Amino acid sequence: MSTVAPPSDLAIARAARLDPIETVAGVAGIPLERLEPYGRHVAKVHLAAEQDLAGLPRARYVVVTAITPTPLGEGKTTTAVGLAQGLSQLGHRATLALRQPSMGPTFGVKGGAAGAGFSQVLPMETLNLHLTGDFHAVTAAHNLLAAMLDSHLHHGNELDVDVRSISWRRVLDVNDRALRGIVEGLGARIDGVPRQSGFDITAASEVMAVLALSTSLADLRERLGRIVVGFTAGGRPVTAEDLRAAGAMAVILKDALMPNLLQTTENTPVLVHTGPFGNIATGNSSVVADRIGIHTGDFLLTEAGFGSDMGAERFVNLKCRVSGLAPDAAVLVATVRSLKAHSGRFSVAAGRPLPAEMLDEDPDAVRAGIANLRRHIEIVRGFGIPPVVAVNAFPTDHDSELAVIAQAAEQEGARVAVSTHVLDGGKGATDLAAVVARACDDAHALRPTYDLDAPLRRKIEAVATDVYGAEGVDFSDVATRDLARFEVLGYGAFPVVIAKTHLSISSDPTLRGDPRGWRMPVREVRVAAGAGYVYAISGEMRTMPGLPRHPAAASIDLDPDGNVVGLF
Amino acid sequence: MSTVAPPSDLAIARAARLDPIETVAGVAGIPLERLEPYGRHVAKVHLAAEQDLAGLPRARYVVVTAITPTPLGEGKTTTAVGLAQGLSQLGHRATLALRQPSMGPTFGVKGGAAGAGFSQVLPMETLNLHLTGDFHAVTAAHNLLAAMLDSHLHHGNELDVDVRSISWRRVLDVNDRALRGIVEGLGARIDGVPRQSGFDITAASEVMAVLALSTSLADLRERLGRIVVGFTAGGRPVTAEDLRAAGAMAVILKDALMPNLLQTTENTPVLVHTGPFGNIATGNSSVVADRIGIHTGDFLLTEAGFGSDMGAERFVNLKCRVSGLAPDAAVLVATVRSLKAHSGRFSVAAGRPLPAEMLDEDPDAVRAGIANLRRHIEIVRGFGIPPVVAVNAFPTDHDSELAVIAQAAEQEGARVAVSTHVLDGGKGATDLAAVVARACDDAHALRPTYDLDAPLRRKIEAVATDVYGAEGVDFSDVATRDLARFEVLGYGAFPVVIAKTHLSISSDPTLRGDPRGWRMPVREVRVAAGAGYVYAISGEMRTMPGLPRHPAAASIDLDPDGNVVGLF
Known part of the structure; x- marks a missing residue:
């Protein structure tokens, strides 16, 4: 070498x-x-x-x-x-x-x-x-849906969306911690319905996951329509299709x-x-x-x-x-x-020098x-x-x-x-x-961790025990209730994603190596009905990064010949 | 015909x-x-x-x-x-x-x-x-500056930015009235400094004006650096250069x-x-x-x-x-x-049928x-x-x-x-x-409405009287004070833009034809130091449109062959 x-x-x-x-x-x-x-x-x-x-x-x-x-x-x-x-x-x-x-x-x-x-x-x-421009297209499609949802609330909320149930935030491809939590709709009556919300980074948008999983333009269009933005007061999902946003979103995303x-x-x-x-x-x-x-x-x-x-x-x-x-x-x-x-x-x-x-x-x-x-x-x-x-x-x-x-x-x-x-x-x-x-010539046959027809709870447990090596899963009451609700609503056959730290095989970022003797907590579950999975939140997931005190941006510039410097 | x-x-x-x-x-x-x-x-x-x-x-x-x-x-x-x-x-x-x-x-x-x-x-x-993707690039560059400004506040505000003086909002290319007025920075200590702000549509970004007026990549870079986002407690302008954002913004905008x-x-x-x-x-x-x-x-x-x-x-x-x-x-x-x-x-x-x-x-x-x-x-x-x-x-x-x-x-x-x-x-x-x-063969010689070395106040008056036909201009006290301040700060040689309604030659949208016998109010003045002009606000300017009850988006879709329908 x-x-x-x-x-x-x-x-x-x-x-x-x-x-x-x-x-x-x-x-x-x-x-x-x-x-x-x-x-x-x-x-x-x-x-x-x-x-x-x-x-x-x-x-x-x-x-x-x-x-x-x-x-x-x-x-x-x-x-x-x-x-x-x-x-x-x-x-x-x-x-x-x-x-x-x-x-x-x-x-x-x-x-x-x-x-x-x-x-x-x-x-x-x-x-x-x-x-x-693909990320920009995801940003635009995601935020059009958000605007149409808030416009729907503003124009009388015919669909009876429960404002407190809204899970559809907005996205930007920027590290901006100040947008994690906002109150929007401030101003006069013509400036919309005030409510609490926030921004995630574009990569965290369900629209990005939809784009990654779609098999065709028609499939993309259908998945977009199935996106759930929140629920009615009666507990019925409100979709991008209900808001008549999915067609325009697909148009924004077609390229x-x-x-x-x-x-x-x-x-x-x-x-x-x-x-x-x-x-x-x-x-x-x-x-x-x-x-x-x-x-x-x-x-x-x-x-x-x-x-x-x-x-x-x-x-x-x-x-x-x-x-x-x-x-x-x-x-x-x-x-x-x-x-x-x-x-x-x-x-x-x-970003720090290695210990010698x-x-x-x-x-x-x-x-x-x-x-x-x-x-x-x-x-x-x-x-x-x-x-x-x-x-x-x-x-x-x-x-x-x-x-x-x-x-x-x-x-x-x-x-x-x-x-x-x-x-x-x-x-x-x-x-x-x-x-x-x-x-590639060795014997192989793909073995998924679970069958799709297993209950959602069992699928989460299978990933936790068989992949992560946990001894079991502790579901919060609200997670248990929502999993049951998702099955009633027809999301039971979805695969699952465990939203956990990547810094450990376990759900605890401080556990190194091959952690054993631990149980995985599931605080909350959510559905990405367009992408087609249920995700279980295990630990704090940050979906909008912040900038450090000395960000890379401060060193990025054009030189006198117009070349980019500082990007590496 | x-x-x-x-x-x-x-x-x-x-x-x-x-x-x-x-x-x-x-x-x-x-x-x-x-x-x-x-x-x-x-x-x-x-x-x-x-x-x-x-x-x-x-x-x-x-x-x-x-x-x-x-x-x-x-x-x-x-x-x-x-x-x-x-x-x-x-x-x-x-x-x-x-x-x-x-x-x-x-x-x-x-x-x-x-x-x-x-x-x-x-x-x-x-x-x-x-x-x-040019509008997307403007959005990204504008919002990077906003994120770096808020990050600066979060990390100790070394530049001593007066939070109440910040005029740099964020932008998105979407009609979204709910974003006109927001409170950002909500959550925990790590989620930034809470303050009131809002979003404009991307076309209203000063970065867009900078892009439109730049004569070269080097000129673009310099103009971006001159953008003023707010003022220090002592009244000194805080620029994108001060925040070390302008280089990265230029990189985002180079194409x-x-x-x-x-x-x-x-x-x-x-x-x-x-x-x-x-x-x-x-x-x-x-x-x-x-x-x-x-x-x-x-x-x-x-x-x-x-x-x-x-x-x-x-x-x-x-x-x-x-x-x-x-x-x-x-x-x-x-x-x-x-x-x-x-x-x-x-x-x-x-959008309504013409009267027959x-x-x-x-x-x-x-x-x-x-x-x-x-x-x-x-x-x-x-x-x-x-x-x-x-x-x-x-x-x-x-x-x-x-x-x-x-x-x-x-x-x-x-x-x-x-x-x-x-x-x-x-x-x-x-x-x-x-x-x-x-x-084009007729005699012609371009005659600007004013000389650049005239006082800002006189330039605004010249446009109001000589172009719009006003009898004069009524400046608010704060506008008078800020115009004087802008001259002290070195913005006196800028041309002026009157932010007024386009629905009348006057500043009153209800006056038709060739309005006479009116005076133009100037409520507020602002500086776009990167684009290189001072603008005077005369009347309510909406910088973020809203969606109507039945938006065009609801009729836009892909047909089964993947063609866009409803965009015209």
């Missing part, structure tokens, strides 16, 4: 030679007449491409997930990019499906997200800013349903589409992108948010059920430093954190998917430390490979690529 | 044969390497095109304005489109510069706005929905500064760019679009919002000062029915409303611009009525022509086109 200081992400991105997007589409076999160019290096792909490609062979389908996130990050996106490039290096045709990053948080703590080093998605600025085609630093095709929140929503990219991508080559890689308990669980129990696709392997991304952080022996925080002693050779520290990796391997195997542990290598890693990971993986019966894609691009990921290709 | 029922606007739009946008650019002489395609029929034009074209001959520059709007509408955009097509029919190369319509109001009362009949801008759906190229039903090039509010802002399309467009052919038509007292006054006193361009002629659009409405003899309202008796031959009613047209001719002549009265003809017009208009125009020394572009396309506008071409 090289020890020369590598060029910066920005320098690599600027030096990369992008292919015209038509060339990238050609590699994926997407007919040119199905492209809508947005600039020279991004295109939307018409949904008709799914039919065009349907006769072609089905790609191996690989979900990329990770161990429990630490402030250090595992480099999951980067590894997914590297793996796609590595497969290409081996002569396979690979396509990558990713979520679109939110623009708001780019100006908060984190800066841009587009891979790293020689494994990036390009053009990086477009990806991190507006891309083709946003088309996946966006970009490329990696090595010109591998990348479908970037939708970005539903990982905590309270599905945390996976879109069904339509995967259904198009599955016929674009030998491999389709798709990334699922957070650890295997979060995004991958929803991938299995929600997304695959809607898409009809089943994965052939799962990649579990881990790093030496994150496993060290899982040991609890170091004090690490996002973390870079010392310390296989014991890795061993102390390895329980988390073991547990994620178990979770993936529990889903019936062959697991591959992908170690995202850093120059500061030591062989003795990598050996701990390899040994643990082998003990758990998982394949494992070390990948140096950040420094070396696809050439650094060929070992991983070869291992992933082999894993 | 044909009396056969014409096909619907939608049928015409669907039947139109669009040229590839590269062909349209070719007609305008815009180099292909300066295009960023957005789909097949829309492209952004790089600002570098201005330099590419600078050596080419300067087009005749024609501003399209109108009489005082009535609920019937004059068809100003339609006439501008028809005139561009008419000039092309005569063998001239014409380009049209238009404002981008707001998406929000499309779902409210009005439905789509893209011309009418055989004089439309296409693709109509794209134009009325997201286009290339939005590029004009959008579309085409008319007859493939004439149309630059659509920015949409600043007509009441409180400039109401004109962008400076960069006009500076590119001025070298794209024989004629550049640019539309100014509302009547000549509104958009055209700001065109002369603001936009031309920034762009360095001066018009060669002004087109004053009028209709027989609107002049009848100006008589005050009929009860007309938007308005269609009867009634030259007296036209004569009773003609004072308004006469006054607008005077206003345009006062600016030193040769006026052309363009009668946007309807099949129900009578020759005797048209004769009244022709006679009045001639008495005022204005050229005049009747145009049937809605029914006949460019062929119906050739008379008008010929008259406009001749008018």
Whole structure:
């Protein structure tokens, strides 16, 4: 592994030679007449491409997930990019499906997200800013529904909406804590009905989840109509269809349903589409992108948010059920430093320099954190998917430390490979690529965690015990009552999403490794009837981030030549 | 003039044969390497095109304005489109510069706005929905500044911002009356500082005005930095630069500064760019679009919002000062029915059927409303611009009525022509086109209403008396005090915008025709330091529309084939 200081992400991105997007589409076999160019290096792909490609062979389908996130990050996106490039290096045709990053948080703590080093998605600025406007379309559709709801109240409330029952807030793609709680409708009589409400970030909108799960424009239209904004005084759901908003929402979203085609630093095709929140929503990219991508080559890689308990669980129990696709392997991304952080022996925080002693050779520290990796391997195997542990290598890693990971993986019966894609691009990921290709031939049969016809309560319990390792679930009285009510209202056959922390496999963010001997509290349950799931709130979920004292935005600017600086 | 029922606007739009946008650019002489395609029929034009074209001959520059709007509408955009097509029919190369319509109001009362009949801008759906996302970028940049301001308060308010002085609200492109007045920052300590605020529609954002007036990316960056969000306890302005927000705002807006190229039903090039509010802002399309467009052919038509007292006054006193361009002629659009409405003899309202008796031959009613047209001719002549009265003809017009208009125009020394572009396309506008071409050869020299070095108070008085015909201005005490303060703060050399009703040449919306013997009240003055003007509030200005009981959105939908219905 090289020890020369590598060029910066920005320098690599600027030096990369992008292919015209038509060339990238050609590699994926997407007919040119199905492209809508947005600039020279991004295109939307018409949904008709799914039919065009349907006769072609089905790609191996690989979900990329990770161990429990630490402030250090595992480099999951980067590894997914590297793996796609590595497969290409081996002569396979690979396509990558990713979520679109939110623009708001780019100006908060984190800066841009587009891979790293020689494994990036390009053009990086477009990806991190507006891309083709899909998030803006979600914002507009969501807020039109909110405006039509408040206008309905203002014009006499014919539908008899119980104002206290309204759960439909507004959304903006910005980190703005001051909008979490508002009173609206202030002013004179002509300025609406005063009531308490608030804003979430756009990624948390149910409209985003709807967009991610829709299989067609007609399906999108129907799902939008089913969105529940609140209830009547008599307890009947009030939907976007009742408010006559769903048609206009679908019109606003019609282009946003088309996946966006970009490329990696090595010109591998990348479908970037939708970005539903990982905590309270599905945390996976879109069904339509995967259904198009599955016929674009030998491999389709798709990334699922957070650890295997979060995004991958929803991938299995929600997304695959809607898409009809089943994965052939799962990649579990881990790093030496994150496993060290899982040991609890170091004090690490996002944005702060690493403690120097973390870079010392310390296989014991890795061993102390390895329980988390073991547990994620178990979770993936529990889903019936062959697991591959992908170690995202850093120059500061030591062989003795990598050996701990390899040994643990082998003990758990998982394949494992070390990948140096950040420094070396696809050439650094060929070992991983070869291992992933082999894993796809291992016996596998997707095993969802529960049957859809089980009671909602049982489905929540199944995820808590079988995936998270809880001893059981404690439902609040109101959650128990609302679950019963949801079944009466016809939402009983929905899958479930547990809105819990991503910082632990448990629902307690302070529990590291493989937490045992705990019970999961469910304070509240809600229905996302358009997206098609019931979600159980376990712990405090923040759906609108705030800006830190020194936000990334303060360092982002244009240089005298009009180039963007500070976004990485 | 044909009396056969014409096909619907939608049928015409669907039947139109669009040229590839590269062909349209070719007609305008815009180099292909300066295009960023957005789909097949829309492209952004790089600002570098201005330099590419600078050596080419300067087009005749024609501003399209109108009489005082009535609920019937004059068809100003339609006439501008028809005139561009008419000039092309005569063998001239014409380009049209238009404002981008707001998406929000499309779902409210009005439905789509893209011309009418055989004089439309296409693709109509794209134009009325997201286009290339410029409005969304304005929303995002505006709200990032708001979030950074509130975050600054939350993190200790180092700049000592007086919370009560904050004038920077948030914006959304939606008709949502419930957001006019809010209290934000509710919740716990971590949820920000509670204070009263609200949302305006995106078109009312100062960022939109900044985008419309910027001459380059560097100028945009500087203007954003100068935006004043409020004042310190000591009365010092607090700017976006102080909050370190302006760089990130410029990054968000960098693509939005590029004009959008579309085409008319007859493939004439149309630059659509920015949409600043007509009441409180400039109401004109962008400076960069006009500076590119001025070298794209024989004629550049640019539309100014509302009547000549509104958009055209700001065109002369603001936009031309920034762009360095001066018009060669002004087109004053009028209709027989609107002049009848100006008589005050009929009860007309938007969205209601016309009173049947308005269609009867009634030259007296036209004569009773003609004072308004006469006054607008005077206003345009006062600016030193040769006026052309363009009668946007309807099949129900009578020759005797048209004769009244022709006679009045001639008495005022204005050229005049009747145009049937809605029914006949460019062929119906050739008379008008010929008259406009001749008018450009009339003697003209642009005469702004005031010198920039006059005191702010005198500039406001000059517009009130010389343009609106007021007898004088009554400033409130607070307005007098703030004008003095603005001069101390260095804003004295700004031009002024009078935020007044567009429904009368006066500041009283109920006064028709050519109001005389009135004084203009100025309740309050504000500074838009980024856009570069001081505005005086005269009357109630609504900056966030509401939805009616039966909004257009309720009828907008996708048909089973995925086509948009109900948008027209």
